[in-house]
Amino acid sequence: MKCPVCRATYRPVNETPSCRRCGADLSPLIQIHDQAVWHYRQAIQLVKAGDYAAAQTQNNRALALHYNNADFHALAGQVWALQGEFQLASAAWKQALKLEPLHPVACSCLRILTELSQGDIFRLTESDLG
Numbered sequence: 001m002k003c004p005v006c007r008a009t010y011r012p013v014n015e016t017p018s019c020r021r022c023g024a025d026l027s028p029l030i031q032i033h034d035q036a037v038w039h040y041r042q043a044i045q046l047v048k049a050g051d052y053a054a055a056q057t058q059n060n061r062a063l064a065l066h067y068n069n070a071d072f073h074a075l076a077g078q079v080w081a082l083q084g085e086f087q088l089a090s091a092a093w094k095q096a097l098k099l100e101p102l103h104p105v106a107c108s109c110l111r112i113l114t115e116l117s118q119g120d121i122f123r124l125t126e127s128d129l130g
């Protein structure tokens with residue numbers, strides 16, 4: 001999370017909800033961020049439970065509160081992929097990588113998707129079977 005005033009990266013130190021550099025009160029932002037993370041965690045639970053539609057609703061709420069979070073976009077991609085929407089999944093992972101170029105989930109998912117779309121699905125299956 002970045003301070004909207006001076007763009008310093010905020011890290012929760014000593015529970016102080018203010019920017020270390022410029023002193024701006026960041027507590028409203030932190031509240032929104034916490035709320036977004038709550039929705040994101042709900043979404044993960046729903047994915048595990050197999051309820052992808054509900055997971056998507058929760059993750060969309062997280063994104064509405066905090067759009068510039070690579071984790072939320074990466075999860076959106078996974079939820080799309082689980083529903084067979086690979087173009088939308090790919091777009092979500094690319095958005096995650098725009099925000100965080102080395103995001104591990106988005107990187108590996110996009111790579112797998114690219115390999116699949118290049119017809120390597122059979123090679124992958126064979127190597128998976130050993």
Ligand SMILES: [Zn+2]
Nearest residue numbers: 003006019022
């Ligand atoms: Zn600041």
